[in-house]
Every structure is written in C-alpha cells, then in structure tokens.
Amino acid sequence: MTDRPTSPWPLPQPPGEEPPMPPLSVWPTGQRDPLAQLRDAGCVPGTETDTERIPPAVAAHAIALYTRPGDLVLDPDCGAGTALVEALRAGRHALGLTVRNRWWTLARANVTAAKTAGAWRDGSVLDARPKVLATVRAAGLIGRVGLVLTTPRTADRASSPDRDPVESALTDLATTLLYCEPLLRSGGHVAVIARPLRHPDGSLADLTTPLIAAATAAGLAPVERCIALTAGLRGSRLVTRASLAERRAAAQARAAGAPTALTAHHEVLVFQLAHDAELAAATAAGIPWPNEDDVIRPAVNGVTYPGWRRAA
Amino acid sequence: MTPTYGNGSPGDSSQEHGPTVPIPLHQRRRTSRLRALRLTLRHPRPARPSTVWPCAQDDLREGTGLLANWLLTAIIKIVTTYTQPGQRVLLLDPAPYLAPPASWSPTESRNQFRPGPYAGLHEAGWTVVRLGRGVHTQTAVAHPDPLDEPVGTAAAESESGPRPNADSPTADQPAGPSTHCRTGSGPTATGVGPDRYDLVVTAADPRTLDWFRPADWAGLLTPTGTLAVITHGDRSCDRLTDPAGSLVRAAHRTGLRYLDRIALLRVPVRDGALAAATPAPHPRPQGPARPFATPARHTQVHDDLLVFARQPALTDAADGEETSDD
Numbered sequence: 001m002t003d004r005p006t007s008p009w010p011l012p013q014p015p016g017e018e019p020p021m022p023p024l025s026v027w028p029t030g031q032r033d034p035l036a037q038l039r040d041a042g043c044v045p046g047t048e049t050d051t052e053r054i055p056p057a058v059a060a061h062a063i064a065l066y067t068r069p070g071d072l073v074l075d076p077d078c079g080a081g082t083a084l085v086e087a088l089r090a091g092r093h094a095l096g097l098t099v100r101n102r103w104w105t106l107a108r109a110n111v112t113a114a115k116t117a118g119a120w121r122d123g124s125v126l127d128a129r130p131k132v133l134a135t136v137r138a139a140g141l142i143g144r145v146g147l148v149l150t151t152p153r154t155a156d157r158a159s160s161p162d163r164d165p166v167e168s169a170l171t172d173l174a175t176t177l178l179y180c181e182p183l184l185r186s187g188g189h190v191a192v193i194a195r196p197l198r199h200p201d202g203s204l205a206d207l208t209t210p211l212i213a214a215a216t217a218a219g220l221a222p223v224e225r226c227i228a229l230t231a232g233l234r235g236s237r238l239v240t241r242a243s244l245a246e247r248r249a250a251a252q253a254r255a256a257g258a259p260t261a262l263t264a265h266h267e268v269l270v271f272q273l274a275h276d277a278e279l280a281a282a283t284a285a286g287i288p289w290p291n292e293d294d295v296i297r298p299a300v301n302g303v304t305y306p307g308w309r310r311a312a
Numbered sequence: 313m314t315p316t317y318g319n320g321s322p323g324d325s326s327q328e329h330g331p332t333v334p335i336p337l338h339q340r341r342r343t344s345r346l347r348a349l350r351l352t353l354r355h356p357r358p359a360r361p362s363t364v365w366p367c368a369q370d371d372l373r374e375g376t377g378l379l380a381n382w383l384l385t386a387i388i389k390i391v392t393t394y395t396q397p398g399q400r401v402l403l404l405d406p407a408p409y410l411a412p413p414a415s416w417s418p419t420e421s422r423n424q425f426r427p428g429p430y431a432g433l434h435e436a437g438w439t440v441v442r443l444g445r446g447v448h449t450q451t452a453v454a455h456p457d458p459l460d461e462p463v464g465t466a467a468a469e470s471e472s473g474p475r476p477n478a479d480s481p482t483a484d485q486p487a488g489p490s491t492h493c494r495t496g497s498g499p500t501a502t503g504v505g506p507d508r509y510d511l512v513v514t515a516a517d518p519r520t521l522d523w524f525r526p527a528d529w530a531g532l533l534t535p536t537g538t539l540a541v542i543t544h545g546d547r548s549c550d551r552l553t554d555p556a557g558s559l560v561r562a563a564h565r566t567g568l569r570y571l572d573r574i575a576l577l578r579v580p581v582r583d584g585a586l587a588a589a590t591p592a593p594h595p596r597p598q599g600p601a602r603p604f605a606t607p608a609r610h611t612q613v614h615d616d617l618l619v620f621a622r623q624p625a626l627t628d629a630a631d632g633e634e635t636s637d638d
Contacts, residue, residue, distance in 0.1 A: 022609075022610070022611050023610050023611070024579070024586055024588050024610060024611050024613045025610040025611060025612045025613050025614055026364075026575065026577060026579075026586060026613050026614050028585060028586055031584070196363060196573070201569075202569075202571075203569045203570050203571060204570050204571060204572055204573060206556055206557065206560045206570060208554050208556050208557070209554065209556055209557035209560065212552075212554055212557070213557075221550070221551040222551055222552040222554070223547075223551060223552055223609075224552060224609070224610055225545050225552055225554060226610060227364065227575045227614055229364060231362060231364060232584075233581050233584045233585060233586070234584055235581075235583065235584060236366070236369055236580070236581050236582055236583075237366070237581065238362065238364055238365075238366055238581060240360070240362040242362075247360070250360065254360075257536045258536075258538070258569075258571055258621040259361060259393060259394065260571060260572055261361045261362050261363045261572045261574055261619075262360055262361070262362045262363065263362070263363055264362035264363045265363050265364050265575060277550045278550050280550065280609075281549065281550030281551075282550075
C-alpha cells in the first residue's frame with residue numbers, strides 16, 4: 001500500500017491522545033500535516049478533496065474533551081465525514097447529515113472503513129438536510145446528542161452570485177444550530193470549528209460575532225473560544241502549513257503595505273445550553289452542586305426552556 | 313628552483329597577491345558588524361507572520377517593571393511586522409479601569425494601581441526606539457465629557473524622535489511634558505492634530521473597552537497606517553463575551569478594514585509542545601466523579617490581537633513598502 005501511515009519525525013504527543021488536564025485554550029492539533037492526519041484516521045482516498053473538512057486531529061481533541069465513550073456525536077453538515085470517523089475511533093456513536101451525493105458516498109465509505117478497523121459503535125450518514133433534525137424523523141434524538149461538531153461550509157452553497165458565500169454559510173449554520181439545540185442532552189456541547197475566511201478584498205471575515213449571535217438566538221450560551229493549531233510545533237517554533245495560493249496572496253498583501261497573516265489555526269467556538277452554563281458558573285462560584293438525580297431539565301430554577309417547547 | 317609564489321619574501325607577496333588580501337577582511341568586518349547590530353537590537357525576523365504568535369519564548373528580556381515579557385515580545389513583533397524603520401508608533405495605554413474619571417490625578421491613581429495583564433505598556437517605548445521607530449506614548453483616561461474628541465482624552469504623553477540615540481522615551485512620567493517634547497504641547501495635547509502615526513498599538517482589558525474605543529483613534533493614523541488592539545475574551549460571567557464584535561463594528565464605522573485576528577501565546581513552546589506551567593486560575597474539583605454537566609473549562613493561554621488597516625490599501629503598492637527590513 002502506498003498510503004501507509006509513516007511518521008517522518010518522532011512525535012512527542014501522538015494525535016488522539018487524551019488532552020492534558022487542565023486543558024489549554026490552544027490545542028496542539030497541527031503536529032501532523034493534513035494528509036498524514038487523514039491517513040492516521042484511516043480515511044478513504046478522496047477525503048482530501050473535501051477542503052473544508054474538520055481536521056481529524058481537531059475533531060479528535062474536541063471529542064475527547066467534550067464527550068464520554070458512548071455519547072452521540074452529530075455533524076449536521078458532515079462533508080466527507082472526518083468528524084464521524086474520529087467519533088467512531090474514540091468509541092462514540094456518530095451521526096452525519098449531508099445533501100451532496102459526493103460527500104455522502106465518501107462519508108459512508110469512511111464510516112465503513114472505521115467500522116472495519118474495529119469501531120463497534122453506531123455510525124450512520126443520512127442523505128438529508130439539517131432541517132430533518134426538526135422533524136419527527138429525528139424525534140428519537142431529542143436530548144440524546146452529547147456533542148454537535150460542525151463547521152461552516154462555503155463551497156457547497158448554491159452558487160448565487162449576489163450573495164456572499166461566507167454570509168450564506170453563516171446563515172445556514174445559524175438555522176442548523178436552531179435545529180440542533182433541542183437535540184442536545186443536558187451537559188452537551190456544540191463546537192463550531194471555523195477556519196479564518198477572507199473577503200475578496202482581503203479583509204478578514206468576522207466569523208465569531210455572527211456565530212455567537214446565532215447561537216445565542218438558538219438558546220445556546222457561548223462558553224469557550226479556543227485556538228486549534230493547524231501549524232506544527234517544532235522545537236520552540238511554530239511551523240506554518242499554508243498553501244501556495246495563500247502564501248502568494250499574503251505576499252501580495254504585504255507588497256501592498258498591509259501584511260496579512262498566514263493561517264495557522266482554526267477557531268473553535270464552544271456553546272452550551274444556557275441553563276448548563278448558568279449551573280457551571282454556579283459551580284465555579286462555590287455553590288454546591290446538586291446530584292445527578294436532581295437535575296431534571298424542565299425544572300432547573302424554573303427556567304422556561306425554549307427548545308423543549310419547540311421540540312414538543 | 314620552483315617559483316615561491318611569494319611565500320619566501322614579503323616583498324614579492326605585496327606585488328602578486330596584493331589585491332586579494334583585503335577582500336576577505338572587508339567582508340568579514342561587514343558581516344560581523346551586521347550580526348552584532350542584529351544581536352544588539354534583538355531584531356526578530358518578521359517574515360511572513362502567521363495567525364498564531366508564540367510570544368513567551370524568552371524568559372529573560374530586560375527586567376522592566378510592570379510590562380509582561382510576552383507583551384513586550386508581542387509589541388516588538390507588531391512593530392517590526394507593520395512598520396518600517398523611521399516610521400512613527402503610538403503606544404496608547406488606557407488608564408486603569410477603576411480610575412475615577414471626574415477628579416483624576418495621575419499620582420493618586422498610580423498609588424492605588426493594581427497591575428492588570430496589560431500594565432506598563434509605556435515601558436515598551438524604549439524597545440520601540442531601539443528598533444529605529446519614533447515612539448509616542450499616550451494615556452487615555454475616561455473623560456467626564458464623552459463627547460470630547462479623542463485627542464482631548466490624552467492626559468499624558470511623551471515623545472521621542474526616530475533617532476535610536478534619543479536620551480529617553482520618558483514613558484514613566486505620566487504627568488507633564490517630557491524634556492525634549494516638541495514645542496508648545498502641554499499635557500492637554502492640544503497640538504496633536506497634525507501628527508500622524510503609522511502604527512497605533514494599544515492593549516485593553518475587555519471591560520475597559522466599554523469606554524475606551526480604539527477605533528476613535530483612527531484619526532491619528534496615516535493613510536497606510538495600522539491599528540493593533542490587544543485584548544482577550546471576557547469570561548468573568550457565566551458566558552463568554554467576545555470583544556471582536558464591537559471592535560470590528562466601530563472600526564468599520566471609522567473606515568478601517570479588519571485585517572487579521574492573531575492569537576498571542578502566553579505560554580512558551582518547548583520541545584514541540586506547549587509548556588504550561590501555570591496552574592488553572594480557578595481550580596475546580598476535577599476528578600473522575602465530577603458532575604456530568606460540568607464543562608471542561610480551558611486555561612486561557614492566549615490573547616487576541618486584532619489588526620485594522622485603512623480602507624484602500626491596494627492602491628499603494630508602489631509606495632516602497634517592500635524594503636529589506638522584512
């Protein structure tokens with residue numbers, strides 16, 4: 001086999017290892033280059049054509065941090081399914097949705113490959129829009145999902161020339177978050193992995209603000225903003241892995257007098273159900289934590305829970 | 313006898329090998345001087361900035377009082393990335409958050425000053441001068457009259473020329489003009505108007521951003537100038553408050569372009585890993601029996617640097633910006 005995983009350098013921390021406690025807000029997830037990460041994850045050839053995939057190391061880190069074995073990981077726009085593969089490899093159930101036939105095929109193949117490699121949890125890929133999550137077909141998922149792990153996708157938009165792809169991707173993701181919120185179990189998280197995106201004029205798109213606004217509108221509370229490195233840490237240095245086109249664009253911007261930075265990270269925004277965030281803050285403030293049996297979702301401090309009503 | 317090639321007598325060597333002798337000497341002197349200069353200035357190479365900057369690599373820079381090492385490194389990187397030697401830099405330090413705005417006195421506020429994460433920004437003035445940039449430091453305080461224009465909020469200032477041998481940037485004197493200040497500029501800074509800076513650097517706590525709006529200082533930028541704001545997400549309440557939204561909106565209103573958001577690492581990178589020696593600021597009971605809904609909160613080891621530039625930046629390509637400094 002030509003694409004056997006090879007290790008060109010000794011790795012001090014193999015990918016997929018449990019993150020250190022306490023975890024740092026900067027995730028060292030770029031130790032392996034993107035193609036090596038795909039090989040490590042056992043993804044089928046062709047997965048690399050999904051250029052907006054969640055990097056497997058980032059997905060593995062998020063899954064190890066925010067779920068326990070046996071949880072359900074949901075990617076409502078899963079692309080080629082790298083997040084599903086990492087969930088299965090970590091012993092979590094995985095469910096992905098995608099509307100593109102091409103990604104559906106690849107994601108199915110990746111899930112099959114992961115199960116062939118020994119993962120025994122359930123993994124499935126639906127050929128459906130995220131809107132399905134709001135219908136009765138997803139009724140069995142309500143309150144079951146431990147982690148929603150997704151990323152805004154700009155390439156798969158229906159190419160309408162008058163709409164900015166970044167804006168339409170954010171709008172779609174906002175709707176998806178609205179559908180996903182009732183599915184979260186208590187204590188579940190939503191993690192949105194966002195690559196830094198630039199407008200055609202070279203300025204950076206502010207993804208954080210609209211994402212936080214969308215999640216807040218969906219009844220989620222932002223709790224973390226982390227930096228998932230895509231650049232590798234070598235010795236005491238940071239080695240950027242930027243494409244040739246990106247380096248060229250940066251050189252042009254530099255010549256124009258406004259140097260733009262090469263992408264070395266993906267932004268990770270973590271959300272929680274609003275009442276979970278309140279409870280966590282109460283814990284941090286030293287208020288005694290109630291037992292697991294006491295936490296029944298509709299009765300938390302009399303908070304009216306919008307997702308409950310919508311899901312019913 | 314075989315020819316001696318001038319090894320035998322010094323008189324012959326001066327004729328035959330005369331022109332070859334001074335060349336290596338000359339070269340060696342030049343490079344050694346350049347290397348010494350680079351070492352003296354500790355000039356970091358700014359080639360191709362990425363969106364993550366390791367800023368806490370060197371433990372022992374100059375032992376300045378308040379300024380954190382990583383912040384000094386970050387300012388050096390900002391200055392060398394976004395300016396050329398000879399350009400002018402403004403270090404803008406917002407006053408402590410708890411300073412009473414009505415009867416503000418620099419000395420009193422200094423006595424009750426509790427150093428925050430960004431304290432002592434003015435101390436970086438020395439370093440900026442050594443990098444060959446002209447530096448100007450100002451302190452922005454919460455003014456009782458919010459309608460005042462931003463230059464009116466400047467309560468303290470000092471300036472040095474672009475010469476590296478300026479005797480003092482006088483960053484530590486918050487009141488009164490410095491000894492070599494330009495003529496006629498008092499602490500009220502009425503004469504700031506015509507001054508333009510190629511880079512405005514500021515560092516502000518997210519709560520300070522309620523009254524301190526860095527975008528208001530965009531009027532002090534040259535047409536190709538850059539505004540750099542160092543801040544971090546606020547997690548003081550139960551949820552995260554991201555400072556980028558309000559900053560970007562205000563910057564767009566004043567005609568600035570959102571150029572980059574860069575993460576500044578406060579922990580060093582050692583042996584290919586992040587060396588985090590600092591314990592969590594809020595230790596929580598984290599054991600195997602932790603409650604099922606307790607989230608794994610991260611230790612914040614990065615700060616955010618938001619970079620804004622003037623709107624039309626693409627037309628100035630032939631402005632001589634690609635010089636050998638970078």
